[in-house]
Amino acid sequence: MKSLFKLTLTFLVFAVLTFSCQDEEVIIENPSEEEVIQPGSSLSNLMRMTVTNDGAQDNLLDNSSCTEIVLPVTITISETTITINSLDDLWMVAELLNNPAGNDGIEFTFPITVTFGNYTQIVIENQDQLNSIVEECLTEPEVIECVDFVYPISFSIYNTDFQVIDTVQINSDEELYVFLDNLDAANEGAVLASLNFPVTLVYANGNTQEVNSNQELETAINQAETDCNNEGCQEEQVGYYLTDCFWTITSVGDEVGTLSNYYLYFNEDGTVTVHDGFTTVALPGLNWQVEGTTTGVYLFMSDADTYLDVVNGDWLVTSCGAEMLVLQKDTDAEVVELVLEKNCTTDESPFSCFSNTTVTACDYDADGVTTFELETLVLGNVLCDYDFTPSFHVSHADAEAAMNALPFPNSYQNTSNPETIYLRIESNSGAFQVFEINLVAEPCATDCSEADVDGFLQTCAWNIVNYNGSNDLIDFEFNFDDNQVLTVTGMGATYTGGWSTSQSANGGVEVVFDNVAGPSIQAINGSWIVIDCQPHRLEMVMGDNHMVMEQQNCYSSDELYTIATECRWEVYSYINDQGSDVTSDYDGILYSFFENGFVVAENGITIGYGGLTAENTATEQLVVLLHLYNSVSGIGNYYTVESLSSEEIVLSSFGDAELIFHRTCNSTNQDGDTAQIKTWLYEGNWEITYSSMDSADNTSDYANVTFDFQQGTNLIGSDGSSTANMHYEVLRDEAGDLRMVIDYLGIFPYWQMDDDWYITEVNNQRIELHYINDDANDESVIVFEKI
Template sequence: MKIKLKYLFVYLLFALFYFTSCQEEITDIENPNDQETIISNSNLAILLSRTTANFGAADDILDGASCFSVELPVTVEVSDITMIIETPSDLQQLENLYNESSMDDDFLDFIFPITIVFSDYSQIVIENEDELQDFVSDCETEDADAIACVDIVYPISFSVFNADFNLIDTIVIESDEALHGFLDNLEDDENVVVVSLNFPVNLQYSNGDSIEVNSNEELADAIELAGDDCSIDDCSEASLVSSLEACPWEITTYSSLPEFIGMDLVFYSDNTFAFYQDGNTYNFVSYWSLITTENGLYLNLETDFEDFNGEWHVVECANAILQLTKEGQTMVINQECEDDLGCSLTDISSILQECPWDFSNGSGNFETNQMIFNANGDVQISEGMAASAIGGSWDLSVTDAGVWLTFAELTAFQESLHGDWLIVECDTDRIVLHKDDQTLVLEQNCNTDLFSCFENTQLIACGIDGFATFNLTEANTECGPDLAIYGIYYYESESDLQSNINRIYTPESYSNMYNPTVIYAAIINIYDEAIVHMFTIDLIVENCNYFACFESVDAVLELCDEGTDGLYEFDLSIAFADCTPTADLVTYHETLADADSGSNIIVNPASYSVADVSSTIYARVEIENQVDIFPIQLNVMTCNAGNCSEADVDGILIACEWNITSYNGSDNLSHYNFHFEYNSGIVVIYTDSITIDATWSTSQTSDGVIIDFSNVTGPNIQAVNGSWLVVECTANQLILHNVNDSSLEIVLDNNCE
């Protein structure tokens, strides 16, 4: 007998000792906290080891032993037929063959030698049946407590530290086998390396659900939540009802009528069900119910489709597969949920916008219609190449049931198309959707006219007394064919267009004469002046409040009095920073009279100095030849160290950008810059190469002001997540201590320059 063990991490251990010896390569970094460190024999390490263990029960149809698996590919003989088993799909076909036959448990023979793989991925070569049976006899039935209901989405990475908490390496893990071996080599010894898992980490449950975790605690909870309940595995009536209604089911085996293989069954909550084949439904109403008897559970199908009609005995419910028997017939159906689509929500969004789509619900109502999905969320339904007569909106969303396409605000076909449609099949040129007992099939039609995308549209602008300036070239911006020898021209009347006279020569700044106004547009061959396509643009002027953004801002700027008794410098431009990009001109004045007249402008508002501890400045805002004035209150506060109020801290943080000059005495995080956004609760954390959108908030407690950081992702910087007490506070520097571990300290310095 040949024994072969895989030592997967010789390189890793060598690398650790190598980096430990090369002090010039060591990077100092803060101590990893308990939410990141992986400790040998801890609950999390054990859970990860169980999750990544080789799952020997997956191929019990081959070896009948759950504590090891047979390495694929393997050759077997079944009833004098030689088969090569290469994939898990081949195992399922082998199991279906066994279930459909009257064979006993010894229905296959191996072609030796074979290799068996244990839960720790160690391997042994087996030379004959006797050797195999020795291991089968010794096999324990608990399958080494493997957790098979959840998988880790790779790659993941670990930061490796030496005993002084210096970062010496980052290890990338690509597979269960690699992670299992990595965990086996962890030693619970304070003199050796410390390993920290880099979050976020994604997990995929066997029922199709997925989850993102951001700490050790969340990871352990998510794995424990999976437990052993992978799918419907008990054939209880309640479990089966939920599973039948959750997703469509595909017939993978029908013993007497193989032509039914590939047909889909959809079970609705009103106890009706439908047959679908190649996206087409059979037009008769069918009913389903479950019946519990002394002999077990039966799926009762009432349908005009005679071959399906009757009571089907449920003989197996496991791993999203149902095996049913009736009067000598066997039918196996597989659950087809979101994971079976082969398209993500992003994929579907991109596919929908590529080309127009022909569509049908099997009734023949839409044979000449096409759908066009625009990036702005509009959907147009046209007949042939004619201009769109039907409009509405479209949206994609994801639930536990799968990906949904929603049609809303339709101007026609509301009864046929309006509502939420579950996507049950997705290819690059074909999408099948279900809603209740309806089916909608979309087929991509990219062979459309080059200019059909340019359709009748409208532009809406803010104006005064019904007049405004429009950029006509913004109409149909979603259309992007290579016009090459063609140009787009605009006219004030249809007769001018037909005669190709009186073109609008400044379409980027056209002022309307009426409200509304119709502009006529033509795509013209620039060589022979032939008109190849025409469309209209409706110009609509609405009375708008240009200054709504400015009116919504409580413009108060605050600085801390540092005891200099001198001038206080404010940056006036940040008072309305979110609004000023929409203005044509913003100037700042010391008096209201100066602001009214536009005189005595403050020359450098970004560094305005004032001696008073309380004063008012006036911002004069001009938009579309309209003027309004808004006050800015300037306050100088007493900010004693460690005694700032919540309002003080908020004002200090949003006044400038900040960076971490020290984390537990280390400057390794000083390249991270913090921009605290006003009123949004967003803090943008960035370096030269990465940007993180995290969240922040403050609260006042009896101990002082608390700053909370959350959703901070990325290597090392995730350590700032949590609650921090402000222990020292000035306009230029904040010193924070972790609420749960006061030994952890952050020093933030402003970067106003």
């Protein structure tokens, strides 16, 4: 085959330029396949997680596990400015933030520098830039914090014949991360590396372990990730946490909850105050002290007697946080665990969280009587840090006596308008206070007129998203015609009924449904009062029934084509009309959409093609016809556009099919050769100087026909008396071959050109196309020459 274009395949060569190499001769035996560090393997991933930069260490500063602030850094909290020189200083930040005056948060002195998990760094100039980076952190890096490598370590680099070509020495976590990253990027295993053993690991508690094989290394890292529960607590942190508030004993040893009614307060003078819910006493005999040692941070407690003697001993802090401390001590018989949880509510009352208030509810029929959801309206908006027990009463005397509480406060119907009821709030100590709740039933007026509701309903289709708290009717689609005919589609059937609107006596809008006879959906028949009116959402009531309707998305064909033509797309999900998930049938197929409705689908070297036409219905719904040929034709159907965004297109058929495309911009079927061919095609008109079909010469079919290859994949063929509007595309397939797709199934002779052709020869004057990728094959051939 003659071709003016040739592909040059450039192999990626792994160059280790950032690491120092051993100059001395190293005698290394050729490794087995098991000794090679395979890119993407479990061991490679574990090693990468072990050396990934841990951005979670300073979350108190930046609230992001994706970044680490490069220290030192200067910050201001409530007009107090401090410099953080190391992670050990973070306890000072916690102390300032926990102070009531610290609610304003942290102000950095910019510029600052942040380091990402892959050790790249950027300079942050202001708070907005920092906020943007934090918001972009959607997935926290996977980090194994409890084990480190003892450096230096070294790798042997082999070629594919397992011959040593280099030895690389690694001296830090960052160097090892970059090495593994480059190893993963090496071309399809063309570069092999094995770790030279022995290798030493050091754990968070200071212990070390020597490993001598890949398997031992993988086991050691896995075990470290499982066993490590020492969160690197600092002596100052633990002391600050303990003196900040009361603590309860959640469990000690096998006993859970037996001492949870006691609240411990660790005084700064080394004594402990105990609150049992009724009295507060100091236990002068119970002393405490926090001390950091080489094996960790310890809480020493001594001289406690009677009911609290179980806390005596030397407790190692194994997990620490502002809300919970986990400690362990060794006894002759076993290791005992003590869990303390912070509780700041023991000596505070909840009464400041409440006040006398007025609540309103919608009076649907304007008779002054309605249902009040008291728990939702009164208690739902209360933010209180203190425990309390609420109850509602119809009289002040009942509230004070804690008698005759309303049994169902969330469905209370008023007896007068307005009406006052009483809320009793009781604290854990038994103290209480009574508050007045004024109930007012108001007419359910909306901001919409009858004309507004008519216009909303007749725009796009609607769904019932809530019917008496259920979404059982959501699969029914409602279309409101301007002649008051209602069409309901769903559950494989279509029903018709009537609809109308009117202005109600109290100024609201009523929507009437009648003669809707389908199963389940007939429940909507009747007169509904609109209580909340928005262009895309209507909330209505009818007696005790409640219904919310929401408008489906309405899009234009321009919006669809603008988004669809930005990149290629792949099938993310396809449920066919029979309800079967056949997504896997379309794996690997890439779809290209063009503004003129042309569609090209590539499945390896198989090219499918067809069209996507779109138009809006009378109710503004965007309906499309997707038709394709060859092996990709199965998704062809009529669809409604349900959702449209720059990353996803969701289509649903008039049956049960749902087709979801996701955008993929990581590959292209275009290159410099395809661009050059298109440029030549645009530069003048062309004619067919030779054509064969099924090995028969049919060149004469195209006598006097000229072809105009236009930008935008339009191809115009004309013999002076008739014109054919065709589609075409020039691309390079996954095998690297140049292809031309011509789409047309109209008049003779142009329908004979409809196919996915191989370009076997091309220059600025001549293009030769073959159905078989062989320039010597004469079965089906088209030769274009410039006029």
